[in-house]
Amino acid sequence: MDFIKEAKQLLRENIREYGMYIALAVIMIIFTIGSGGLFISSRNISNLINQTGYIAVLSVGMTLVIVIRHIDLSVGYVAGFLGALIAILLTKYGTPVPVAILVALILGLLIGLFNGYLIANVGIPAFVATLAGMLVFRGALLLATEGTGTIIIPNKSFNAIGNGYIPDIANIKGVHLLTLLIGACAIVFYIYSEYKTRKNKLKYNFEVISKPMFILKLVFISSIIGYVTWILSGYNGLSWTVVIVIIVVAVYHIITTKTSLGRHIYAVGGNPEAAKLSGIDVSKITLIVFGSMGLLAALSGILYTARLQSATTTAGTLFELDAIAAAYVGGVSAAGGVGKVTGSIVGALVMSSLINGMNLMGVGISYQYIIRGAVLAAAVIFDVKTRNKSK
Template identity: 40%
Template sequence: MDKAKVSVVVKKYTMVIALILVTLFFTWKTGGKMLLPQNVTNLIAQNAYVFILATGMLLCILTGGNIDLSVGSVVCFVGAVGGSLMVNKHVNTYLAILIMLGVGLLIGAWQGFWIAYVRIPPFIVTLAGMLIFRGLSNVVLDGLTIAPMPDNYLELFNNYVVNPLGGNGINLTCMLAGVLACVIYLVVVFNGRRSRTKKGYETEPMAGVVVKSVIICAVIFAFMFRLAQYKGIPNVLVWVLVVILVYAYITSKTTIGRYFYAVGGNEKATKLSGINTDNVYFMAYLNMGFLSAMAALVTIARLNSANPTAGTNYEMDAIGSCFIGGASAYGGTGTVPGVIIGATLMGVINLGMNIMGVDSNYQKVVKGLVLLAAVIFDVVSKKKSQ
């Protein structure tokens, strides 16, 4: 393989390489504690909201580097509404969940209207939303914490998938899920490659596809093995996977998904081609409101309470994960898998430093430097390509 091809591969998988190196570093520094089964499970539980919010934030960023500063406050507000309904008003859990999702959609539509159709800058609208919904959260909660959440609600988001297969110290259902995930991945990859070959499109060399597939399947299997050694598959992982798979499909396989990239690449040309760019902006923020409500569902389940400080700095985690995961600060570039890698990297850094007992102030410094480095890499790469 010549230097040019090596350079392309390194650039394409920079964050994957960084994630592996950072994981190995913290595994070494923590004496192996980083990869203990319970810590792997904690990595999922503690960062579920980041995976969900970052997926929605990607759609906003794709439209031209726009962001949503209100998501942390929206998570708090929707959680406050849900907690009040379920605990204080004794509303049916499933009805309360539907109301929470509906509130998220209404908030997304409200902000999307001003951004898409009135053309108020997203920074201003969402900054206002950050203040409005944080204030409304305190109004709904009256400054108090509501707890605990109903048991049937916690079972949905804060429990583990049933293990009918049993196993002596190893959750066999979890291991079977890992095998099925690998099989599905291989079928999708090789069917996709065969389809591209038939259509005459350029494809990766078979050797590269095989090596990448082996590595990914090994990571999936090792990850599921660690979960199987603890309590199995957390329910929250199932919810996160549903969000990731749905939005990965939307952004890569659907017409509306291509519109997000087109608007971020060149809005004027997109409008001239007959696409209603206002609707694209509206959909981006409508989805962000919906996914903020989803994040609220998993957040109050994990905390087992709705409190006025929930969601603090969540927007920073989501935005940082997107840029670290390869989304361009200029819009038009980024993928859901890339964002998930970025979110996982942030989660690994957080967990590793927590295990090492690093002061929280230094943790913020490290995360800030990682974010800055990712954006610098994006800007420098764009200048070189031009």
């Protein structure tokens, strides 16, 4: 009884964090039943995760932007334009792939820094500054593609970024061994990091969950990691897109949870005036966050262009809204100061799962938009209600 009581209390106190995982599980169960098991097949899960990649990368950056109480509407067309730029560099000028990618990433960083400068130093509201950027880069994308409409990229090395899979270390039919080994290493690392964190908390007399609950948590998360890697190993294994997303999430998770920069970002989001009085350079933090957003927009454009193997006139359309939705569904607060990059990835998976599952079940596009809007509204309502309760 004590165990059940503790579980209920833990869920109640951490409902913001656990709510999105529960939502994802419910969505997956519904669509698995509704599609006769097709939704949970190795091929579909692999495609679903790969399709989520470019939005997941954007949502990581958007989470930090919303955490510091701003918004960036330009990222969609920045991604589309830089994807088109790479296509031009590769096809028209024969630029080596690493050089073309580096150029796009540097330009994305500079664009983000310029947005940050307009907001932090000039004092233009983020909504207005990035709306102007959205229109500018929409026009730039149309200019870049006006000659052909669609720029086909025949470069196999570049296209492998969006469509390729990591090589295997053994030729076993039906199983990608390297993916399973990576999954096993991820489980070991997760258990070790959780054990180390718990040990440190106990050392300094911080409150921790009971040992049975801690073990249950380890088993549950490890089972999910193992199951996902097993599913992926049944269809070509881990893609390069997934590897890139994992690296991005790992880097940003470390920055936001283990560094002074991360603490300053959340301090600025929680109370900009108090942060400024405590010696934090709010303008500098704004520049860094928007520069990061521009860099991730460039990476998103690379992933999307490589997946399509072409640059199109419509690339980037509504990317920013999908990223904002993923961030909110993933637990970021509209009031700022609250949100995790890992949550944004779950939010991106929730939104992608909705689209994928509804397509498998033959739901009309009009109803899809209505349902996606309702989910986003529910996420924001949930944020407001839980925030009010915590006060």
